[in-house]
Amino acid sequence: MWDFINGIFATYHGTTYSLQDFVTAFNPTDPDFTKTLIVAGLTFAIGFIEYIYSFILINREGSSPYNIMMHSYYFAIDSMGIFVFATASHAVGGLWVFTFASLAEVVWTLFEVYNLIKCVYVERQEIWGDITTADAWWRICGWIIVMVGTVNLFRVFMNDPAMFKWYIFTNILMGIMPGLYWEKRNTRIGASWGLAIVILIGTVNSFLPTNMWAAVSPYFSFSNNPWFYVIGVIAIFFSCRNLWVLKKLPPKPKTLSNGKKSIW
Secondary structure (H helix, E strand, O other): OHHHHHHHHHOOOOOOOOHHHHHHHOOOOOOOHHHHHHHHHHHHHHHHHHHHHHHHHHHHHOOOOOOHHHHHHHHHHHHHHHHHHHHHHHHOOOOHHHHHHHHHHHHHHHHHHHHHHHHHHOOHHHHHOOOOHHHHHHHHHHHHHHHHHHHHHHHHHOOOOOOHHHHHHHHHHHHHHHHHHHHHHOOOOOOOHHHHHHHHHHHHHHHOOOOHHHHHOHHHOOOOOHHHHHHHHHHHHHHHHHHHHHHHOOOOOOEOOOOOEOOO
């Protein structure tokens, strides 16, 4: 009994992953290189699609599928990722996947900047009520400062050299938070069946035994890190729940008051 309890709550199977794990996993000579590359490519692609939906919905329907806390959190993660992946690439002699990830983070950060701008000039009253644009910018800056500080502190606390531990939280939040936000707003405006399906696929992809994290390092295997998969089950449940939330919300009109067609 105590062996079981210690294995779940009191035993840490290794301290962390290492940058060398990436060097090995993304070396073309590694026997699992092709599989790892496909899984990583799918994970990156889904992340891009989830944010492409965000700026399409804000432009078409005047409402984002994600709340201000998610936007500021993702801005902190992605903007810091530019530097973290660049320094990781330098540390291992220029690994291509770190260089690519650093450049990809530039794009993701620009996505976030765009969404934050829209929070001020399109969603300001919906988010904060009757405040000025200057006050909205101060609030956004406040959230960004909090999130950047928190992300970097916990990167150190978690011994997370390539933000790999932090990045799984981006997928956990993506699975859980949007549906709760849509439910709170009580409208399908700013939400989408297509996005909900993409989120579900992305969440499942993140927690299959063949997920990108486990493909890179044994630290993320089920035997070494069962809680990784416990939270995965929870996130998948909520990503399924997103579909139920959309189903019970009132349908949005095919043509909106601004004359634009709504997104399915």
